[in-house]
Amino acid sequence: MSLLIRNGRVVDPAHGVDAVQDVHVVDGRIARVGRGLRAPSGTETLDATGQVVCPGFIDIHVHLREPGYEYKETVATGTRAAAAGGFTAVCCMANTFPVNDNRAVTDYILAKAKVEGVVRVYPIGAVTRGLKGAELAEMAEQAEAGCVAFSDDGHCVMDAEIYRRAMEYVLPFGTPVISHAEDACLGAGWAMNEGFVSTELGLPGQPAAAEDVMVARDIVLAELTGAHVHIAHLSTAGAVRLVRDAKARGVRVTAEVTPHHLLLTEEAVRDYDPNTKMAPPLRGKRDVEALLEGLADGTIDCVATDHAPHALSEKEGEFGASANGIVGLETAVPLMLDRLVRTGRIDLSTFVARLSTGPARLMSLPGGSLAPGAPADITLLDLERPWTVDPARFRSRSRNTPFGGWTGRGAPVAALVGGIRALPEPEARA
Amino acid sequence: MTQREKAQVLDEVALDRALTRIAHEIVEQAGGEDVALVGIKTRGVTLAHRIADKVATIEEVKPAVGALDITLYRDDLRLKAEQPIVRGTEIPFPIKGRIVVLVDDVLFTGRTIRAAMDALMDLGRPRVIRLAVLVDRGHRELPIRPDYIGKNLPTSRRESVAVMLREHDGTDRVVILEPE
Amino acid sequence: MGWKRKDLISMQDVEAAEIRDVLDTAESMREIATREIKKVPTLRGKTVVNLFYEASTRTRTSFEIAGKWLSADVVNFSASGSSAEKGESLLDTAKNIEAMSPDVVVVRHQASGAPALLARHLRCAVVNAGDGAHEHPTQALLDLLTIRQKKGHLEGLNVTIVGDIAHSRVARSDIHGMRKMGMTVTVAGPPTLIPAACQELGVKVSHRLEEAIAHADVVMMLRLQHERMLAGLIPSLREYSRVWGLSLDKLRHCRPDVLIMHPGPVNRGVELAPEVADSQYSVILDQVANGVAVRMAVLYLLAGSKAA
Numbered sequence: 001m002s003l004l005i006r007n008g009r010v011v012d013p014a015h016g017v018d019a020v021q022d023v024h025v026v027d028g029r030i031a032r033v034g035r036g037l038r039a040p041s042g043t044e045t046l047d048a049t050g051q052v053v054c055p056g057f058i059d060i061h062v063h064l065r066e067p068g069y070e071y072k073e074t075v076a077t078g079t080r081a082a083a084a085g086g087f088t089a090v091c092c093m094a095n096t097f098p099v100n101d102n103r104a105v106t107d108y109i110l111a112k113a114k115v116e117g118v119v120r121v122y123p124i125g126a127v128t129r130g131l132k133g134a135e136l137a138e139m140a141e142q143a144e145a146g147c148v149a150f151s152d153d154g155h156c157v158m159d160a161e162i163y164r165r166a167m168e169y170v171l172p173f174g175t176p177v178i179s180h181a182e183d184a185c186l187g188a189g190w191a192m193n194e195g196f197v198s199t200e201l202g203l204p205g206q207p208a209a210a211e212d213v214m215v216a217r218d219i220v221l222a223e224l225t226g227a228h229v230h231i232a233h234l235s236t237a238g239a240v241r242l243v244r245d246a247k248a249r250g251v252r253v254t255a256e257v258t259p260h261h262l263l264l265t266e267e268a269v270r271d272y273d274p275n276t277k278m279a280p281p282l283r284g285k286r287d288v289e290a291l292l293e294g295l296a297d298g299t300i301d302c303v304a305t306d307h308a309p310h311a312l313s314e315k316e317g318e319f320g321a322s323a324n325g326i327v328g329l330e331t332a333v334p335l336m337l338d339r340l341v342r343t344g345r346i347d348l349s350t351f352v353a354r355l356s357t358g359p360a361r362l363m364s365l366p367g368g369s370l371a372p373g374a375p376a377d378i379t380l381l382d383l384e385r386p387w388t389v390d391p392a393r394f395r396s397r398s399r400n401t402p403f404g405g406w407t408g409r410g411a412p413v414a415a416l417v418g419g420i421r422a423l424p425e426p427e428a429r430a
Numbered sequence: 431m432t433q434r435e436k437a438q439v440l441d442e443v444a445l446d447r448a449l450t451r452i453a454h455e456i457v458e459q460a461g462g463e464d465v466a467l468v469g470i471k472t473r474g475v476t477l478a479h480r481i482a483d484k485v486a487t488i489e490e491v492k493p494a495v496g497a498l499d500i501t502l503y504r505d506d507l508r509l510k511a512e513q514p515i516v517r518g519t520e521i522p523f524p525i526k527g528r529i530v531v532l533v534d535d536v537l538f539t540g541r542t543i544r545a546a547m548d549a550l551m552d553l554g555r556p557r558v559i560r561l562a563v564l565v566d567r568g569h570r571e572l573p574i575r576p577d578y579i580g581k582n583l584p585t586s587r588r589e590s591v592a593v594m595l596r597e598h599d600g601t602d603r604v605v606i607l608e609p610e
Numbered sequence: 611m612g613w614k615r616k617d618l619i620s621m622q623d624v625e626a627a628e629i630r631d632v633l634d635t636a637e638s639m640r641e642i643a644t645r646e647i648k649k650v651p652t653l654r655g656k657t658v659v660n661l662f663y664e665a666s667t668r669t670r671t672s673f674e675i676a677g678k679w680l681s682a683d684v685v686n687f688s689a690s691g692s693s694a695e696k697g698e699s700l701l702d703t704a705k706n707i708e709a710m711s712p713d714v715v716v717v718r719h720q721a722s723g724a725p726a727l728l729a730r731h732l733r734c735a736v737v738n739a740g741d742g743a744h745e746h747p748t749q750a751l752l753d754l755l756t757i758r759q760k761k762g763h764l765e766g767l768n769v770t771i772v773g774d775i776a777h778s779r780v781a782r783s784d785i786h787g788m789r790k791m792g793m794t795v796t797v798a799g800p801p802t803l804i805p806a807a808c809q810e811l812g813v814k815v816s817h818r819l820e821e822a823i824a825h826a827d828v829v830m831m832l833r834l835q836h837e838r839m840l841a842g843l844i845p846s847l848r849e850y851s852r853v854w855g856l857s858l859d860k861l862r863h864c865r866p867d868v869l870i871m872h873p874g875p876v877n878r879g880v881e882l883a884p885e886v887a888d889s890q891y892s893v894i895l896d897q898v899a900n901g902v903a904v905r906m907a908v909l910y911l912l913a914g915s916k917a918a
Contacts, residue, residue, distance in 0.1 A: 196807035200622070202722040202744030202779055205806060272723030317699050318721030320742065499638065502650040502680075502910075512612035513911050515631075518638030552647045 002026050003419050004039040008048025008380065012055060013353035014369035023053055025376040028418035033370050048380060051413055052348070055356035055369050056088025056377030059329065061153070061178075061232060061256060061304035064090070064121070067108060068097025073309040073397045075109065076116035078329070081307070081396035083422035085329040086412025088377035089120035089367060090307075094131070095154040101126035101137035103145040110146055118422040119415065120377070122148040122365060127166045127177065133157045136166055143173040148363050151178035153232055154279075156214055158184055160221065167227035174364060176228040176254070181214035181239070182206075182280060191320045193281040197266045203320065208287065211280055212238035219246045222253050230362060231255040233306050235280040237290035244299040254362045256304040257291050259332045260402070263339055264288075268402060274315040274322035275402040278308070295354060296346050302358035305332045309398030327396050331403050334387050338408025342383075355379075376419035385411040433590065433607040439583055440604035445564070448580035449477065452562050453484035455578050456531060459560070463529055467562075468496045470534040470546050471517050476597050477564060478533040496521035498532075503545035521553060530556040531578075535593040537563040540574035565604060567591050613911040617729040617736040620745040621786035629787060633755050636900065636907035642679055643902065653682035656713040656913050660686045661704070662739070663719040668874060669739050669748075672898070673716050676905035682913065685712075704728050714913045717741075735912040743777045749873055750783035752904040754791060756897050757828055760869055765792035770822045772798045772854060773832030773881055776805040780873045781832060785811050798822035799854065802843040819854055820863045829864060830871045831856055831881045847880055857883040861891070869893050 003025040010021040010033060022037040023030065039045075059082060065073040073081075075092075082090050092109065094100035100109065106123050113121035125142035129135045131152045139150055150170055156179070157163040167177050187206030192198050194205025215231055219242060222229035234240060234255045243255045260278070265285055268276045276282060294300040308325025315322050333355070341351050356379070360368025367377045389406045391399040415422040440448065456465060465485075469478030475497040486492035499517045507513070532546050547559060562578035567585045581604070585591060589608045596602050613631055618624070642648055658677040662670050670686065677684035689703060698706075700719070707715060714735045717725045722742030729736040740746040758764050769788055775781045775797045788795050789812050796814040797804065808815050816822035823829050834850060844850050856870065870882075870892045878884045887894065 194806050196810045199776075199805040199807055199811065200782070202742050202782060204743075207806075272726055313699065317701060318719070318727065319723045320721045502652040507652065512614060515612075516635050516638045516907075516910070519641055548651065552649060553645055 001028065001419060002039055002043040003046060003376075004037060004043050005046045005048050005053055005378070008051045008053035010053045010370065011349055011352045012370040013349050014055070014357045015371065017370075018349055023370060023378070025419040028376050028420075030370050030372050030374045030376050032372060050382065050384075052381040052383060054352045054379050054381070055360070055374075056367055056415060056417065057086050057333065057355040057379045058089040058091075058359040058363075058365060058367060059087050059305050059307065059332070060091040060302065060359045060363055062090040062092050062307040062329065063095065063309065063325070064092040064109070065309060066096065066112060067105065071397070072311055074116070075112040075121060077395060077397045078307070078309070079113070079117040079119045079121060080423065081327070081329040081394065082119045083415045084395045085331070086333045086379045086381065086415050087119055087329060088379060088415045088417045088422065089122065089365065090329075091122045091124050091148060091363065093124050093151060093153045094126040099126050099130050100124075101129050101131070101142075103138070103141045106142055106145040106147055119417055122146070122363070124149045124151050124153075124178065126150065127152045127157055128162065131155050133159055133162060136162070136169060139166070139170055140173070143170070143175055147175065148365065149176045149178050149230070151180065151232065153178060153180045156180050156182045156184055160217060163218070164221050164225060167221055167225040167229065171225070171227055176230045176362065178230045178232050179214070179218045180232050181211050181218055183210045183213045186210035186213065190281065191277065192269050193266045193283045195266060195284055197269060201269065201272070203269075206281060208236040208238055208283060211236050212242065215239040215242050219243070219251055219253055222246075223251050226252065228252040228254070233258050233261065233280055233304070234291065234294070234300060235261045235283050235287060237287045240290045240294040240299055244294065247299065254301045255294075255299065256302045257295060257300045258306045259303060259328060259335050260326060262288060262291055262295065263335060264402065269319075272319040273402060274317065274319055275326055275400050277319060277322050277324055278306075278326055279324040292340075292345055296350060301354070301362055303332065303336065303354045304359070305329055307396075309396055310400045311398065312400075315400045326400050326402060327394065327398050328401075330394055330396060331389055331401060333381070334389075334408060334411040335403065335406070337381065337383060337410030342408075342410060376416060378416040378419075380413040380416070381410070382413045383410045385409065385413070387411045432610050434610050436589065436606045436608040438603055438605045439565075440581060442602040445580070445602050445604060448564065449480055450484055452578045452580060453481050453488060456481070456562065457485055457488050459577070460529060464491070464493060465529045465531055466494045466496065466523060466525060467531050467533055468498050468521060468550065470532060470542060471497055471499045473593055473595055473598060474532075474534040476595050477535060481533060481562065494523045496523065498546055498549055500542060500545040500549055503549045505541060505545065519549065519553075525550065525554040525556050527555070527557050529558045529560065531560045531562050533562045535564050536591050537561075537566045537574075537576055538569055540570045540572040543574050544572055564593060565591055615912070617725075618747055618908055618912060619725050619729055619736065619738045621747045621750050621783040621790070622745065624747070624790075626790045629751065629754065629790060632751055632904065632907050632911065633758060635910060636751070636755050636903040639903045639906040639910070640900070642906070643899065648679050649681055650679065651681045652910060653677065653680040653913055656682045657711065658682045658684045658714045658716065658909060658913065659707055659712040660684065660739075661689070661707065661715055661717045662686070663689050663717070663724075664740065666718055666740070669718065672901045673739065673905050676902050676909055679902070680906055680909060682713075682909065700724060700727065701731060704732055708732050708734065714909060737908060737912065740779055743779050743782070745783045746779040747783050747787075748901070748905055748908060749780050750787035751908070752897055752900040753784055753830070753871060753873075754787055755900045755904055756871065756893055757869065759896070759900070760893060761827065764788075767793045767827040768796070768825055769793055769828040769830060770796045770798055770826040771830045771832065772819065772822065772856070774803045774834055775799055775808065775832070776803050777835070778832050782811075784830065785813055796822050796826070800844060800850075819860060823860070823864050823868075826864065826868060828869045828871060829856065830873075832873065833875065833877055834881050851880045855879070855881050855883060856886050858885050858889075861886055861889075864891075871897060874898070
């Protein structure tokens with residue numbers, strides 16, 4: 001199989017490339033990248049004039065919900081949503097039902113992905129059995145089965161002794177431990193960020209300190225054990241500062257941020273729309289500023305959507321009783337291209353790095369660059385394509401997004417996995 | 431719809447004479463029994479006070495005067511876009527077993543008087559209810575008839591009658607208005 | 611002039627002129643309570659549904675009497691628990707009720723934002739009778755009416771609200787309403803019971819009772835719930851009542867013409883000593899009477915005319 005992607009603006013931060021070039025793919029791998037490439041006869045051509053060609057985007061924080069919650073999402077629908085959003089790979093979290101704390105579930109997910117998935121799927125295993133925070137899960141077998149990281153995401157491992165032992169245990173496997181950093185006691189029963197808005201709305205609030213306290217603890221444990229700890233969905237200025245200082249000291253800590261924490265504040269909650277309820281909650285303006293700075297200066301290594309599908313009935317009632325989380329695979333790239341790249345908050349190269357190079361590196365995944373020999377996972381972008389977020393047309397099974405009706409310019413055009421379009425339609429829609 | 435004055439039907443002197451005559455008629459029909467006057471807000475109340483003052487000069491005792499707000503009893507509330515302001519009823523005396531004379535400025539369809547009677551009944555059980563109006567302009571829609579009339583004034587439906595009183599409008603006169 | 615809103619959800623939404631309209635209308639409704647036949651036909655043929663998810667005999671009874679004196683048909687629907695656990699969702703319950711064509715739905719719910727959710731989905735008028743810690747507008751209106759009656763005016767008065775401000779919808783509604791009417795509000799309580807960024811509501815914050823009530827024209831005492839102690843917010847009811855309870859002794863710090871108010875029910879001996887609750891300064895019973903008048907006014911303004 002031979003594919004020539006012609007005349008696109010190739011952006012490959014791993015090699016410092018940002019220029020109009022051709023990319024030649026052979027048998028699912030990158031063969032060459034250069035100007036005016038000529039390819040053997042029988043080569044399919046893809047005209048990428050006016051488009052951006054970059055290493056396939058990887059979302060390391062996705063909830064595919066299968067097994068157990070197929071009414072919200074499945075491997076099939078979730079990976080299609082990922083492809084429509086320009087992603088070529090996703091890492092899926094362990095809070096399925098049953099929990100992915102044993103290799104049987106990991107095998108199941110991988111089997112489903114092989115048959116029904118349209119992008120690469122890398123499972124993340126649980127740290128503790130049943131996510132209960134009490135006993136270690138069988139992480140050695142999980143790593144063998146294919147888990148690329150471990151996380152009790154959805155819950156914080158409150159017992160520091162257990163968490164320390166988990167970090168030590170996985171050292172030989174080279175897999176990061178991903179922290180959902182949230183002290184379960186501070187502001188227990190919260191519905192949103194604690195501040196003036198929560199006071200006015202009469203909703204119970206969680207102070208930013210609940211996250212900072214646990215980020216600090218996890219950094220100290222990382223220092224103690226030498227483990228690689230990755231902080232999920234960073235949301236506070238305090239946490240950004242802690243991660244920055246820890247990195248400066250040489251601690252093996254990395255961090256991610258969601259698009260919604262970069263674009264929305266607690267003010268979005270004023271209408272009591274349950275689609276503005278998530279964990280961690282939307283914070284204040286100063287937090288958003290700090291997160292944007294952290295994303296730009298590399299304190300935050302990558303963007304990850306925390307794609308959290310929920311059924312309509314779980315997101316249409318009273319705010320306080322609604323489930324936490326929103327979908328994000330299909331809106332992440334368009335929103336960020338329009339609101340962050342187009343406005344100059346971050347440059348295109350950094351944007352691409354945070355979605356491909358960064359995630360690949362910190363999770364030790366193949367991909368993240370267009371080097372010869374690398375798998376031909378490629379994302380194509382059209383920086384001028386206009387879009388309107390229309391939840392009714394999502395590939396995801398769920399529609400829980402606060403961005404319905406938003407408009408902008410700049411969207412993914414295609415996601416190629418191993419050189420083949422993940423979605424058969426000529427154009428992936430935003 | 432703008433209106434203009436078509437004719438003046440009562441001037442200050444004529445208005446006063448009409449009220450004096452009504453006062454005498456009330457006293458005559460009461461036959462020595464005491465009577466309570468209840469004015470329908472807003473101008474009916476003013477007229478009730480004036481009639482009461484005149485009765486005082488005839489009988490040396492001023493009859494009790496109350497004020498009735500019929501807003502809560504109107505039959506046309508559903509048809510309005512906004513609720514009319516409720517001004518409140520003040521009838522600081524018992525009406526049970528008494529002769530009550532309702533006083534209003536203009537009698538037209540009779541619906542206001544019907545509402546006023548319902549309101550009075552909810553406040554107590556008068557022995558007799560009589561009705562005094564300054565002007566009867568016809569076009570009754572209910573079987574209501576006044577006992578004491580200042581002036582009978584045939585009008586067409588398009589016209590309206592404006593009663594102006596010193597206390598509210600700076601002058602005492604009654605005019606017919608017609609659309610321009 | 612004239613009430614134009616479809617619903618009454620919060621004091622934060624309404625303007626001073628609208629508040630005055632309600633108070634004036636309520637004032638003229640008070641007379642009905644003194645009649646032998648406490649009935650006017652104004653809302654005859656209208657249906658008012660009391661949808662109370664939180665148990666509350668007092669407020670519900672107040673709304674029920676208000677509706678009945680206006681000749682409306684009042685129906686009580688008592689549901690319990692939050693939507694997720696107990697079966698039918700709030701929206702489903704509301705839509706079912708709407709299918710029976712009520713003119714007004716009065717709703718009390720433990721979730722902030724629930725009445726607003728209903729107002730968006732129901733064609734009929736929605737009255738918030740208390741949602742979580744968010745608002746309780748008719749309570750604020752009856753408080754304002756009571757103060758206006760006793761003092762003759764509202765503007766320029768100093769009000770101090772004492773107690774669990776953080777969890778109080780009454781406090782929030784009072785703060786919004788009183789500020790719109792030109793009053794100065796101080797909140798007082800232990801720091802654990804004062805919500806985040808409270809000053810941004812436009813109030814002064816005090817942590818000493820004696821100071822806070824010294825110049826107040828009105829002192830509003832809030833109910834303290836037993837659960838607060840269990841949640842680690844205060845060490846004990848005993849200590850709370852010693853430091854923050856209004857006793858005859860503490861009353862000495864107040865102005866001689868002070869009004870003592872309480873939204874009820876009173877925890878006698880906790881936030882209010884019985885002698886104070888029964889003293890000549892207390893207008894708690896006037897509040898209750900005014901509650902019916904205010905609710906009559908609200909039902910009249912919302913239900914009487916076309917809502918669509």
